[in-house]
Amino acid sequence: MHDPYSPRNDEEQPAIEPSRLRGIVDFVQAAERLKDTLRSGATAGGRAESVAEHSWRLCLMVMMFGKELSGYDQHRLLKLCVIHDIGEAISGDVPAIHQYSGDDKAERERADLIALCAYLPEDLQQEIVELWDEYNSAATPEAVLVKGFDKLETMLQHAVGRNAPDFDYAFNLSYGLAQTSRHPLLRQLRRLVDDATRARLDAPADG
Template structure:
C-alpha cells in the first residue's frame, strides 16, 4: 500500500495539471477547434512512440516524460505562439519554469525535483532524448498546421523556417522535416504564399 499523503499530493498535482486541457495554442484541430496544449502533448507522445524502432539506444521512458512535461508550465500563463515569440533573453522560459514550480508545489519533494530536472533537461537540449523531444515537438506542430481547420490567412510559409535548428539536430529529424516541408510548400503555394 502507498503512503496516503503521497497519494493525495500526487492527485492534487494531477488535478492542477488538468488546466493544460484548457490552455489553448494557436493551432486548430482538423474540425477547426482551437488546439489545447494537452492535445499537442498527447500527439507528440504518439509520434515518438511510433518512431521507437528508429530511435535505438534512446531511453524511451525518459523521452516520453520529456514530451509530456515540456509544456506543463503553460498551464498557468498560457502558450505563446511561435509567430509571436521574440528574443527576450530567456524571460519566457523563466516565467514558464516559475509557473511549473508553482504547479508542482502539491507534489512530494522527490517528484518536484524530478519534474523540474526533466523540464530543465528539455530546455537545455543536450541529451539525446531532449534533442529528439525538441525536434519532434516542432514536427508535431507543423503536422498539425497541415491538417488544421486554419483561418483563411494562416501563414503556411512561416513553417518553412520554423524550428530548423531543432529539426536539423539529427538525420532522422531532418528526414522527417523534409517530408513535412514538401507538404507545407504545397499548402503555401495553394494559398498564394509562395
C-alpha cells in the same frame, strides 16, 4: 529474479502514504488545465487545439519511431514529451510567431512549473523540474530529439488543421530549423513536413 510475465500479487504491495497520494492527485487535477489551454493551431475539424492534445500527439509520434530510436532511453523520451509544456497550464501558450529574442518565456514557464509542482512530494517535484530543465537546455540526446519532434508535431498540425484564412504557413518553412537539423530522422521528417507546408501554401484558403 521476478518473471515479468508471471501473475503479480498486488496485495503484497505496501500502501502509498496518504499525503503522497493526495499530493499526486492534486497535481494531476491542477495539470488538467492543459486541456483548456489553447494553442494557435486548429484541428482538422476547425476547433482550437489544446496544449494537452499537442503533448499527446508528440508522445504518439515519438512512440511510433521506437525502432528507429532503439538506442535511446524510450521511457525518458516519453517523460520529456509529457513534461515539456506542462508549465503552460498556468500562464498559457505563446505562439511561436509572437516570440522574440530576449523574451522571458522560458523563465516564466519554469516558474509556473515550480508553482504547479508545489502539490507534489519533494522527490517528484525535483524529477519534473529536472526533466523540464533537461528539455529546455537540450542537455541530453533524448532532449535534443524531443525538441525536434516538438517543432515537427506543431508544423504537422498546421498542415492538417482547418486554420484561419490569414494563417501564415510560410512562417513554418523557417520555423525550428536548428532543432530539426540535429538528427538524421529529424532531418528526413523535416523534408516531408516542409512538403506538406508548401502544399498548404499553394492550396485555396480554408473556408
